[in-house]
Amino acid sequence: MTNKNQAIPYKIFLTEDELPKHWFDLRPDMKNKPAPMLHPGTHQPCTAQDLQPVFCDGVISQELNTTESFIEIPEEVRNFYKMYRPSPLVRAYCLEKALGTPAKIYYKFEGTNTSGSHKLNSAIAQVYYAKEQGITSLTTETGAGQWGTALSMACAYLGVDLKVYMVKVSSQQKPYRKAVMETYGAQVIPSPSDTTAVGRKILEAMPDTGGSLGCAISEAIEVATTTPNCRYVLGSVLNHVLLHQSVIGLETEAAMAKYDIHPDVIIGCAGGGSNLGGLIAPFMAKKLRGEENIRFIAVEPASCPSFSRGRFAYDFGDTGQTTPLIKMYTLGSGFIPAPNHAGGLRFHGMNSVLSQLYHDGFLEAKAYPQNEIFEAARQFARCEGILPAPESSHAIKAAIDEAMACKERGEEKTILFGLTGTGYFDMAAYMAFNDGTLSDYIPTDEELAKGFATLPPVKE
Amino acid sequence: MTNKNQAIPYKIFLTEDELPKHWFDLRPDMKNKPAPMLHPGTHQPCTAQDLQPVFCDGVISQELNTTESFIEIPEEVRNFYKMYRPSPLVRAYCLEKALGTPAKIYYKFEGTNTSGSHKLNSAIAQVYYAKEQGITSLTTETGAGQWGTALSMACAYLGVDLKVYMVKVSSQQKPYRKAVMETYGAQVIPSPSDTTAVGRKILEAMPDTGGSLGCAISEAIEVATTTPNCRYVLGSVLNHVLLHQSVIGLETEAAMAKYDIHPDVIIGCAGGGSNLGGLIAPFMAKKLRGEENIRFIAVEPASCPSFSRGRFAYDFGDTGQTTPLIKMYTLGSGFIPAPNHAGGLRFHGMNSVLSQLYHDGFLEAKAYPQNEIFEAARQFARCEGILPAPESSHAIKAAIDEAMACKERGEEKTILFGLTGTGYFDMAAYMAFNDGTLSDYIPTDEELAKGFATLPPVKE
Numbered sequence: 001m002t003n004k005n006q007a008i009p010y011k012i013f014l015t016e017d018e019l020p021k022h023w024f025d026l027r028p029d030m031k032n033k034p035a036p037m038l039h040p041g042t043h044q045p046c047t048a049q050d051l052q053p054v055f056c057d058g059v060i061s062q063e064l065n066t067t068e069s070f071i072e073i074p075e076e077v078r079n080f081y082k083m084y085r086p087s088p089l090v091r092a093y094c095l096e097k098a099l100g101t102p103a104k105i106y107y108k109f110e111g112t113n114t115s116g117s118h119k120l121n122s123a124i125a126q127v128y129y130a131k132e133q134g135i136t137s138l139t140t141e142t143g144a145g146q147w148g149t150a151l152s153m154a155c156a157y158l159g160v161d162l163k164v165y166m167v168k169v170s171s172q173q174k175p176y177r178k179a180v181m182e183t184y185g186a187q188v189i190p191s192p193s194d195t196t197a198v199g200r201k202i203l204e205a206m207p208d209t210g211g212s213l214g215c216a217i218s219e220a221i222e223v224a225t226t227t228p229n230c231r232y233v234l235g236s237v238l239n240h241v242l243l244h245q246s247v248i249g250l251e252t253e254a255a256m257a258k259y260d261i262h263p264d265v266i267i268g269c270a271g272g273g274s275n276l277g278g279l280i281a282p283f284m285a286k287k288l289r290g291e292e293n294i295r296f297i298a299v300e301p302a303s304c305p306s307f308s309r310g311r312f313a314y315d316f317g318d319t320g321q322t323t324p325l326i327k328m329y330t331l332g333s334g335f336i337p338a339p340n341h342a343g344g345l346r347f348h349g350m351n352s353v354l355s356q357l358y359h360d361g362f363l364e365a366k367a368y369p370q371n372e373i374f375e376a377a378r379q380f381a382r383c384e385g386i387l388p389a390p391e392s393s394h395a396i397k398a399a400i401d402e403a404m405a406c407k408e409r410g411e412e413k414t415i416l417f418g419l420t421g422t423g424y425f426d427m428a429a430y431m432a433f434n435d436g437t438l439s440d441y442i443p444t445d446e447e448l449a450k451g452f453a454t455l456p457p458v459k460e
Numbered sequence: 461m462t463n464k465n466q467a468i469p470y471k472i473f474l475t476e477d478e479l480p481k482h483w484f485d486l487r488p489d490m491k492n493k494p495a496p497m498l499h500p501g502t503h504q505p506c507t508a509q510d511l512q513p514v515f516c517d518g519v520i521s522q523e524l525n526t527t528e529s530f531i532e533i534p535e536e537v538r539n540f541y542k543m544y545r546p547s548p549l550v551r552a553y554c555l556e557k558a559l560g561t562p563a564k565i566y567y568k569f570e571g572t573n574t575s576g577s578h579k580l581n582s583a584i585a586q587v588y589y590a591k592e593q594g595i596t597s598l599t600t601e602t603g604a605g606q607w608g609t610a611l612s613m614a615c616a617y618l619g620v621d622l623k624v625y626m627v628k629v630s631s632q633q634k635p636y637r638k639a640v641m642e643t644y645g646a647q648v649i650p651s652p653s654d655t656t657a658v659g660r661k662i663l664e665a666m667p668d669t670g671g672s673l674g675c676a677i678s679e680a681i682e683v684a685t686t687t688p689n690c691r692y693v694l695g696s697v698l699n700h701v702l703l704h705q706s707v708i709g710l711e712t713e714a715a716m717a718k719y720d721i722h723p724d725v726i727i728g729c730a731g732g733g734s735n736l737g738g739l740i741a742p743f744m745a746k747k748l749r750g751e752e753n754i755r756f757i758a759v760e761p762a763s764c765p766s767f768s769r770g771r772f773a774y775d776f777g778d779t780g781q782t783t784p785l786i787k788m789y790t791l792g793s794g795f796i797p798a799p800n801h802a803g804g805l806r807f808h809g810m811n812s813v814l815s816q817l818y819h820d821g822f823l824e825a826k827a828y829p830q831n832e833i834f835e836a837a838r839q840f841a842r843c844e845g846i847l848p849a850p851e852s853s854h855a856i857k858a859a860i861d862e863a864m865a866c867k868e869r870g871e872e873k874t875i876l877f878g879l880t881g882t883g884y885f886d887m888a889a890y891m892a893f894n895d896g897t898l899s900d901y902i903p904t905d906e907e908l909a910k911g912f913a914t915l916p917p918v919k920e
Contacts, residue, residue, distance in 0.1 A: 009476040010542040016469040082470040083554070083845045094543065094617075112572050114847045114882070156842040157554075176636070176887035180847060183838055183890050378643055382616040385543045387574045387640060422574070424884040427636035430643050 010093060012255040014086035019078060020254075022070040024246040025062075026277075026353060027239070029285045032360055033066055034239075034352035035327035035460075038314060043458055046324050053225050054232050058129025062240035071243060073125075080124045080157065084113035085247070089255040090419075094383040096403070103406035105399060106261070107419040108252045108279060109386070114180070115150035117389065117421030118275050119235050122244035123150040126233045127158050137161035137230045139223045141191065141216030143170055143271075144344030144391065145177030146421060147235030152184035165191040165219045167346070169210030169339045177425045191216035198222050198320040212336040213347045218320030236272025237317060237326070237351050245278020248418065253282045256416075263294055265402055267417040269394035270298040270307065270365075271344050273351030279418040280363075287362060297402075298354065298365045299394040301373070302442045303341040306331055306350045307358055307365035309448060314458040315349055325458060328355040335451030338441040342370055342429035343390030348451065366398055369440035373397050374433035377423065389421040390429055470553060472715040474546035479538060480714075482530040484706040485522075486737075486813060487699070489745045492820055493526055494699075494812035495787035495920075498774060503918055506784050513685050514692050514783075518589025522700035531703060533585075540584045540617065544573035545707070549715040550879075554843040556863070563866035565859060566721070567879040568712045568739060569846070574640075575610035577849065577881030578735050579695050582704035583610035586693045587618050597621035597690045599683045601651065601676030603630055603731075604804030604851065605637030606881060607695030612644035625651040625679045627806070629670030629799045637885045651676035658682050658780040672796040673807045678780030696732025697777060697786070697811050705738020708878065713742045716876075723754055725862055727877040729854035730758040730767065730825070731804050733811030739878040740823075747822060757862075758814065758825045759854040761833070762902045763801040766791055766810045767818055767825035769908060774918040775809055785918060788815040795911030798901040802830055802889035803850030808911065826858055829900035833857050834893035837883065849881040850889055 027033060036045040051060045062071060073081070092105040110118035130138055138160055142148030148164040155162040164186050171178055171190040178188045191211045192199040198218040202209065209215070217234070224232035234241065256263070266283055268276030276298055286292040298307055310329040317323035319333055330349035337346045350358075357363045370390070377393035379400070380386070388396060395417040406413050423430065432438040487493060496505040511520045522531060533541070552565040570578035590598055598620055602608030608624040615622040624646050631638055631650040638648045651671045652659040658678040662669065669675070677694070684692035694701060716723070726743055728736030736758055746752040758767055770789040777783035779793055790809035797806045810818075817823045830850070837853035839860070840846070848856060855877040866873050883890065892898040 010539075011476070013473050016471070079470075080845075083550075090543075114841065114845055114884075116884075120845075153842075153845055157845065176884075176891075179887040179891045179894065180884075182894055183847065184842060381574065382613075382644060385540075385574055385580075385613055385617070387643065424574075424576075424636075424640075427639040431636075431639045434639065434642055 008091050008259050011088040011090050012258065013088055014251055014254055016082055018254055019081060019086055020073065020247055020250040022072050023243045024250055024281050025065055025069055025071060025243050026281045026285055027066045028069045029288045030356065032356055034356040038325040038458065040316065040323065040325055054221055056126065056129045056133050056135060056231050058132060059126060059240040062243050063238055074128055077125050077128050084120065086251045087112055089252055092384055095380060098383045099400065099403050099407065101403040101407040102410060102412045103403040104412065104414045105403055106416045108248055109419045110248060111386070111419065111422040115146060115153055116424060117146040117150065118245060118248060118278065119147045119150035120153060121247050122235060122241045122274065123154040125244045127151070127154040127160055130231055131158050131160055135160065135229055135231050137163070137227065138233050139163045139220040139230060140233050140235065141165045141213055141220045143167045143213045143346050145170055145174050145425060146344065148181050148186065148188065149177060151233065152181040152186040155186065156184040162186040163223060164188045165193070165216040167191060167211040167213060167216050173428050174425050191219050193219060196222045202319065209336065210339040212319060214319030214333050217318035218322055221318065221322055236274040237347060237349065239351065239353060241274045242277035242351055242353060245274045246281040248275065248278040249281040249283060252279065252416065261414060262292065263416040264413040265295045265297065265415045267297045267299060267395045267398045267402070267415065269345060269391050269420060270300050270350065270354070271391065272347045273354040275418050275420045277351055277354055284357065284362065296363045297398055298358070298363055299398040300365065300367050301341060301345050301394065302367040302369045304331070304337040304346050305367040306348065308367040311452060311455065312355060312359050313455055315455055317349065325456065326352050328352050329358060331448060332451030332454040334454030340439045340441050342432070342438065343426065345391050345394065368394060368397050369442060371433065371438055371440050374430065374438060376400050387423045388419060389423045390426050392420040395419065468551050468719050471548040471550050472718065473548055474711055474715055476542055478714055479541060479546050480533065480707055480710040482532050483703045484710055484741050485525055485529055485531060485703050486741045486745055487526045488529045489748045490816065492816055494816040498785040498918065500776065500783065500785055510784070514681055516586065516589045516593050516595060516691050518592060519586060519700040522703050523698055534588055537585050537588050544580065546711045547572055549712055552844055555840060558843045559860065559863050559867065561863040561867040562870060562872045563863040564872065564874045565863055566876045568708055569879045570708060571846070571879065571882035575606060575613055576884060577606040577610065578705060578708060578738065579607045579610035580613060581707050582695060582701045582734065583614040585704045587611070587614040587620055590691055591618050591620055595620065595689055595691050597623070597687065598693050599623045599680040599690060600693050600695065601625045601673055601680045603627045603673045603806050605630055605634050605885060606804065608641050608646065608648065609637060611693065612641040612646040615646065616644040622646040623683060624648045625653065625676040627651060627671040627673060627676050633888050634885050651679050653679060656682045662779065669796065670799040672779060674779030674793050677778035678782055681778065681782055696734040697807060697809065699811065699813060701734045702737035702811055702813060705734045706741040708735065708738040709741040709743060712739065712876065721874060722752065723876040724873040725755045725757065725875045727757045727759060727855045727858045727862070727875065729805060729851050729880060730760050730810065730814070731851065732807045733814040735878050735880045737811055737814055744817065744822065756823045757858055758818065758823055759858040760825065760827050761801060761805050761854065762827040762829045764797040764806050765827040766808065768827040771912060771915065772815060772819050773915055775915055777809065781916070785916065786812050788812050789818060791908060792911030792914040794914030800899045800901050802892070802898065803886065805851050805854065828854060828857050829902060831893065831898055831900050834890065834898060836860050847883045848879060849883045850886050852880040855879065
C-alpha cells in the first residue's frame with residue numbers, strides 16, 4: 001500500500017503485518033569490515049568458544065556474523081514486539097512551524113513502551129536466546145537506567161532472574177528507575193559494589209567514585225562467569241545489539257517508502273551506538289551501495305566525546321579490563337565521565353561498525369555541552385508534546401541546528417532523527433536545568449590523556 | 461474499512477482520518493436528565509452569566525447543553541490530537557494467557573502522551589476556548605498531577621500562562637511531577653497555600669493538612685475571579701470535561717466496529733468521572749436506547765468511595781464552598797481522603813451524569829483497598845509491559861476479577877477497560893507497595909459522617 005500522493009499524517013504507523021520479519025546486518029555491505037574482536041590474552045580473533053562463558057549462544061553467532069544480511073526475528077520476539085511496535089514515525093509539523101524552517105523534520109519515536117526507550121528491542125531478543133539455551137539467570141549493567149528497565153521487563157515476561165549493576169551516580173540521581181526495575185522483579189545493585197572482587201578493587205582505589213558503565217560491566221561479567229547457568233547481556237556497543245536495533249531503521253524505511261520520503265540527513269545520539277546503528281542500518285547500506293547520498297550524523301555529549309576526541313584503537317569494554325578487545329573509537333577504558341554529566345551516553349567507547357564507518361568518512365560526529373541539549377529538549381517538549389530523554393535530546397539539538405541551517409540557506413531538506421526515548425525518569429536533571437544549576441563540563445586534554453594511558457598495547 | 465474475518469491484532473489503531481470530528485454528549489439520550497447545577501446563593505439553576513466570571517464562554521455552553529448530541533471538535537484541537545491520537549485499543553493477549561481466562565480483554569490506552577493520561581484530551585480543548593476568548597492566564601488544581609501536567613502542555617503549546625494549585629501531599633509525594641509542569645512553563649503552588657484568602661483560612665483551621673482537591677479548587681477559583689483576564693479550568697467532574705473525553709469512547713467504538721467486537725462489560729476507574737464518562741458515552745447511549753445490553757462498572761478507591769458509600773445530594777465542588785451546587789454522589793465537600801491514599805481519585809464527589817446513571821441502575825460501582833490495586837498493577841505490568849498509573853489500576857483490578865469470574869463460569873465474555881495512564885511519576889507509591897509499607901485505609905462510618913455534616917441544606 002502506498003500513499004505517495006496523499007498528505008503526510010502527523011504519525012505514520014505501519015500495521016502489525018508490516019512489522020519486519022528479519023533484522024538487518026550492515027556488515028556484508030561494508031567494503032572495509034570492522035576489525036575482529038580479539039581475545040584479551042592471546043590477541044587472536046575471538047572464536048565462538050571464547051565468548052561462550054560470558055554470552056548466550058544465540059547472540060554469539062550474531063556477534064561474529066559478517067556474511068548474512070538478514071537474520072530472522074524469532075516468532076516469540078515478534079509477538080513481544082507487537083505489544084509496543086511498530087513504533088510511530090512522526091512528522092514534526094509543530095517543531096517545523098516553531099523554527100520557521102522550510103526543512104521537513106521526521107523522528108522515529110521509540111519511547112512508547114514502559115522502558116521508555118529503544119532498549120527493549122534488544123532486551124527481549126537477548127532474554128529469548130538465553131531462555132532458549134536453558135539459562136536461568138542473567139546479569140547486566142545499566143547507566144541512565146533505560147537498559148536495566150528494558151531488561152527487567154523482558155526477564156519478567158519470560159521468567160528469567162536478573163541482577164542489574166547500576167552506575168552508582170545514576171542510581172542516586174534516579175531512585176525511581178531502580179523502583180521500576182524492582183517492580184519488574186530485578187535485583188538492582190549500585191556499582192561499584194562489594195559484591196564482586198573487581199568492585200571491591202575499584203572501591204579500594206577510588207572509594208568516592210560515582211562509578212561508570214565500565215566498572216558496572218566488569219562486575220556483571222564477574223558474576224555471570226562465576227554463577228552456574230548464568231550469562232551476561234549488554235545493551236549497546238556490540239554488533240548483535242545493533243542487529244536487534246535494526247528494527248528501528250527497517251520500520252522507518254518502510255514507513256517512508258509509503259509516502260515516497262527520502263531523507264537527506266539522518267541523525268542519532270551515540271553512546272555505545274545501538275540506537276544510531278539500528279536507525280541508520282538500511283539507509284547506510286544504500287549509501288555504501290552508492291544508491292542514495294545521505295549524510296549521517298552521530299551526536300554525543302561533550303563530556304564523553306568518543307568519536308570527536310577519541311582514538312581509533314583496540315580497547316577493553318570494561319574498566320576491569322576483562323572483556324575481549326574491540327577496535328573502536330575510545331577514550332580509554334579508564335575514562336569516567338564527570339558525575340555532573342546528567343544522562344546516559346557515558347560509555348568510553350563506540351560500536352566497531354560505527355567506528356569503522358566514521359573512520360572511513362561515511363559518518364560525521366558532533367558533540368554538545370549539556371545545557372544546549374536541555375534547551376533543545378525543552379523547546380521540543382513544548383511544541384511536540386513529548387518530554388524527551390536527555391540522550392535523545394542530543395539528536396534533537398543537532399536536528400534543530402540542521403533545520404536552522406536549511407532556513408538560512410532556504411533549503412527544503414528532509415531531516416530524520418531518532419527520538420530514542422522519554423525523560424520521565426530524568427526530572428532531577430531537568431530541575432537542575434530549570435534552576436540554572438546544570439553545569440557544562442568538558443574534559444581537558446590532560447584528563448583525556450589519563451584515559452588514553454589505559455589503552456592496552458595491541459599489535460595490529 | 462472492516463476486517464471482520466481477520467485475526468485481531470495486539471493493537472487496533474485508527475488512521476488519522478478516522479479521528480472523530482465531533483465529541484458526543486450523552487445527555488440527550490438520557491430519559492432522566494441530571495439535575496441542573498444551582499447557583500450557590502439563590503439555589504436557582506445556573507445561567508451562562510452566572511458561570512462567566514469563573515469559566516470560559518466556550519465551555520459554558522457545553523456545560524449547560526442538554527439537547528445537542530454531537531459537538532464539533534475545533535480544527536486546532538483536532539490537529540493537537542493528531543500528535544498523540546488516535547490512541548491504541550489493545551487486546552490484552554498476554555494478560556488473558558497469564559490469567560488462563562476464556563474472556564477476551566481489551567483496553568483503551570490513553571498513556572502514550574507525556575502528560576501520561578487522558579487528561580490532555582480536555583486540557584487542549586479548554587485552553588483553546590480560553591485563547592479564542594482572549595484569556596491570557598488560567599488557574600487550576602491538580603491532585604495526582606496528571607491534570608496539571610496535561611494543562612501545562614496545552615498552555616505551553618498555545619502560549620497561555622498557567623498557575624497550578626497542587627494538593628500539598630501530592631506535591632510532596634511527586635516532586636518530579638512538579639518539575640515536568642515547570643519545564644512546560646507553569647507556576648506550581650502546593651495547596652493549601654498562603655497565596656489566597658481561602659488557603660490562609662484552611663491553613664489556620666488545619667495547619668497540618670495535606671490538602672485536598674476541594675481546597676486546591678477553592679484557591680484556584682479565587683485567583684481566577686480576582687485576576688483580570690483570567691479564568692479557571694477543571695480537569696474532571698464537569699459535563700464539558702466528559703464531553704471532551706468522549707473522544708476516548710468514540711475511538712474505541714470505531715476500532716471495535718472494524719473487527720465486529722461487542723463488549724459485554726465496560727470498566728473504568730472513577731474519581732471525578734471524566735475518563736469513565738468519556739469511555740462509556742457512546743456505549744451507554746446504546747444501552748439507554750435498548751440497542752445493546754452492556755454492564756458498566758465504575759471502580760473507586762475504598763479510601764474515597766463516592767459512589768459506594770456516598771449520598772446522592774446537592775453539594776459544592778470545593779472545600780471553600782464557593783462553587784455552584786451539583787447534584788451528585790458525594791462524601792461531602794469537607795471530606796479529605798487520608799494522606800496515605802497514594803494515587804489520584806481523591807475528589808469527594810462524582811460527575812452529575814454518572815451520578816444519575818448510577819442512581820437509575822445503569823451503572824454499577826466497586827471499591828477496592830489500595831494494596832489489591834497495586835497487586836493488579838504489578839501483574840499487569842509484568843505481562844502487558846506497561847507500568848500503569850494507580851488510578852488506572854483500579855480498572856485493571858476489576859477487569860481481572862471479571863475475567864477470573866468468566867474463567868470459573870467458563871464464559872467467553874468480552875471485557876473492555878480504560879487504561880487511563882502510566883505510573884512513571886508514582887514510583888514512591890510503588891516503592892511503598894514493593895516494601896510492604898503501603899497501608900489499606902478505609903474510612904470509618906464516623907469519619908464519613910463528618911463529611912456528610914458539611915453537605916449544604918438544599919430544597920429540591
